[in-house]
Amino acid sequence: MAARPDITAWCPPVEGIAEVFHAHFTDHVYPMHTHDAWTLLLVDEGMVRYDLDHHEHGVLTHTVTLLPPHVPHNGGAATPEGFRKRVLYLDVPQVDERLIGRAVVRPVLHDPALRSRIDSLHRALAGPGDELEAASRLALVSERLEQHLRDRLDPVPYVHDSRVAHRLRDLLDEKYVEGITLREAAARLHAHHAHLVRAFSREFGMAPHQYVTGRRVDLARRLLLRGVPASAVASSAGFYDQSHLTRHFKRVVGTGPGHYARTRGA
Structure with missing residues (x-):
């Protein structure tokens, strides 16, 4: 009798990601099939073998696999122990279709470095509320994937764009509660x-999502010190819950x- 797989799947509210799929399989074998999305695969334990366009490939724990739509x-x-994997199904426009x-x-x-970025993206997608972080990480991941496929792995040329960084900060200041x-x-x-993302990070030494989180935490601190119950502070400061x-x-x-609230006036 086949072992029941350990699976978690969800559709995050992040534009560009159709589905997140985490699974631990021991004896499941995928038949030939296709996806209408880019399949971005990390294997965390074990090894996977697959055929793509009549050629056999293997996926190891230190690599990144991108299967085209x-x-x-x-x-x-x-291996007999099976494998544990994490998959992101990316909408086709995330990577130029001409690179299929x-x-x-x-x-x-x-x-x-790319594998580390994808790992961080999965962590940002683990719970609701961090969509700006996930979108920022996805933008850099997609950019790096296209660089690989175009055989251009040189660093993105540095363009000092202080003006757009400050305009983005002004916009985040205006929208940091509602998002x-x-x-x-x-x-x-x-x-x-x-x-x-790059311009803001270079200008201010932090990513846009870190700046927004800092603004929200500051607001939460002020509300707590004014005696607003912690249960009501989350939504008032822009947090999911x-x-x-x-x-x-x-x-x-x-x-x-x-x-923190209990220290008020101590």
Whole structure:
């Protein structure tokens, strides 16, 4: 009898990502099939073998695999212990469709920095509330994937764009409670979303999502010190829920919002 797989799947509210899929398989074998999205695969344990366009490939734990849309492939464990994987299904526009042929020829990418970026993206997608962080990380991941497929792995040329960085900061200051997506910001500022992330990070020493989180935590601190109940502070300061507030508040302040509120007037 086949072992029941350990699977988690969800559709995050992040433009460009159709689905997130985490799974631990021991004896499942994928038949030949296709996806209408780019399949961005990390294997965390074990090894996977698959056929893509009549060529056999293997996926190891230190590599990144990008399977192109509409191209048949299969897959299964290469060891008796099975494999654990994390997959992002990216909407086709995330990577230039003209590069599908190159992805067929070379789907396995040896790039530790890219793998680390994808890992961070998965972590940002783990819970609701961090969509700006996820979108920022996705922009840089997509950019790096295209560089691989175009055989241009030189660093993106540094263009000092202080003006657009400050315009983005003004926009984030205006919208930090209700929030704004990276795509919306890019449309309003007439700039590519990946360029916005790089320009802001170089100008201010932090990513846009870190700046927004800091602004929200500052507001939460003020509300707590005014006696607003911690249960009401999360939505008032722009956090998804109290758990989201607590996670970021502890990381920034060093203690939870409840304890912080109890120190008032001590």
